[in-house]
Amino acid sequence: EAGVVQSPRYKIIEKKQPVAFWCNPISGHNTLYWYLQNLGQGPELLIRYENEEAVDDSQLPKDRFSAERLKGVDSTLKIQPAELGDSAVYLCASSLVGPPNNEQFFGPGTRLTVL
Amino acid sequence: GIQVEQSPPDLILQEGANSTLRCNFSDSVNNLQWFHQNPWGQLINLFYIPSGTKQNGRLSATTVATERYSLLYISSSQTTDSGVYFCAVGDSGNTPLVFGKGTRLSVIA
Numbered sequence: 166e167a168g169v170v171q172s173p174r175y176k177i178i179e180k181k182q183p184v185a186f187w188c189n190p191i192s193g194h195n196t197l198y199w200y201l202q203n204l205g206q207g208p209e210l211l212i213r214y215e216n217e218e219a220v221d222d223s224q225l226p227k228d229r230f231s232a233e234r235l236k237g238v239d240s241t242l243k244i245q246p247a248e249l250g251d252s253a254v255y256l257c258a259s260s261l262v263g264p265p266n267n268e269q270f271f272g273p274g275t276r277l278t279v280l
Numbered sequence: 281g282i283q284v285e286q287s288p289p290d291l292i293l294q295e296g297a298n299s300t301l302r303c304n305f306s307d308s309v310n311n312l313q314w315f316h317q318n319p320w321g322q323l324i325n326l327f328y329i330p331s332g333t334k335q336n337g338r339l340s341a342t343t344v345a346t347e348r349y350s351l352l353y354i355s356s357s358q359t360t361d362s363g364v365y366f367c368a369v370g371d372s373g374n375t376p377l378v379f380g381k382g383t384r385l386s387v388i389a
Contacts, residue, residue, distance in 0.1 A: 196374045207284075207366050207379025208323075221376065254321055260374055267311055267374050271323040 167191070169272035171257050177278045183245035186275045190238070190259030197234055198269065199242050200256040208256050208271075214240065215262070247279045282307045286367050286380035293357050293387050301352040301383045303367030311370035312343055313377065314352050318363050326352070326365075357387045 170189040178184050190197050195216050200208035211230070213221040216237040225232065229248070234240040244251055254274045260267050283306040293299055305312075314326040327334050327341040329350065334341055338357075343350040354361055364384050368377035 198376055200376075205381075207368070207381055208377075209379070210376035213374070213376055215374065256323070258377075262374055266328055267370070268313065268325065268328040269311075269368075269377055270325060271315075273320070273322050276321065 169257055169259055169270055171255075171272035171275055173275055174273060175276050175278075177280065178247055180249055180279050181246040183243065184247050184277060185241055185243045186255050186257075186277075188240045188242070188257030188272060190240075190257070191261075191270055194259035194261050194270075195237065196260045196262055196267075197240050198258040198260075199232060199240070200258060200271075202254040202256055202274070204253070211242070211255075244277075247277075249279050252277055252279045282309065282369055282371055282378045284367060284369055284378055284380035286365075286383050288383060289381065290384045291386070293385065295357060295359060295387055295389050297357050297387075298353070298355045299357060299385070301354070301365055301367075301385075303350040303352070303369075303380055305348050305350075305367075305369050307348070307371060308345065309369040309371055311375075311377065312350055313368050314341055314350070315366045315368065316361075316363050317366060317382070323366070354385075357385075359387050359389055361385060362387050 197214045199211040202208040214234045257272045260269045331345045364382040368379040
C-alpha cells in the first residue's frame with residue numbers, strides 16, 4: 166500500500182513569488198492535514214480537512230496561504246506571495262476516522278527555501 | 281491546549297547502549313504517537329500508543345495515561361537509530377497532533 170505522496174520534495178523560489186505543494190493521502194483516508202515544520206521544532210498544524218471540508222484552519226495565515234481538497238482526495242497548499250519567513254518543511258498527513266484507530270501517517274514533506 | 285514536553289532534548293550514546301526517552305503531556309489524550317524523523321526529514325511511525333505497552337524489535341513503548349506520560353525504550357542502539365524522536369498527542373477523534381520539541385539522538389560507533 167502506498168504511503169502519503171507529496172511533491173515537489175524541494176522548492177527554491179524568490180520572495181514574492183507564488184508556490185504550490187501537492188499531497189495525495191493514503192487511499193481511503195478521509196482526514197488530511199497540512200503541517201509546517203520549522204528548523205529544530207516539531208510540526209504544527211496549518212489546516213485539517215475531513216473529506217473536502219476544512220474543519221480546522223485557525224492556524225492558516227489566510228492573507229497569503231490557501232488550500233483546497235477537491236473531491237475529498239488529494240490536496241493543494243498555495244502561498245502567494247512567499248516571504249523569507251516561509252522557508253520551512255511543509256508536511257502532509259492523513260488518517261482514517263474510525264476503527265482500528267486514528268493513527269496519522271506523514272508524507273516525506275516539501276522543503277521550501279525562499280530567497 | 282495540550283502541552284507536550286520531551287526529555288532529554290539531546291542524547292549521545294555509544295553503539296549497543298540502551299536508552300529511555302520520556303514524554304509528558306498536560307491533559308488526557310486519546311491519541312499518542314512516537315515518530316522517528318530520519319536525516320532526510322521523513323517522519324516514521326514507531327508506535328500508536330494512547331495507553332498500554334507495545335514492543336517492536338529493539339523498540340518498546342509504555343504510556344501511563346492516568347499519570348500523563350509515555351516512555352520510549354531503545355535497546356542495543358545502532359547508528360541507524362540516530363535522528364530526532366518526536367512524541368505527539370491528540371485529545372479526541374481526528375484532532376491534529378500536538379508535537380513535543382523532540383529528542384535528538386546520536387549513536388556513535
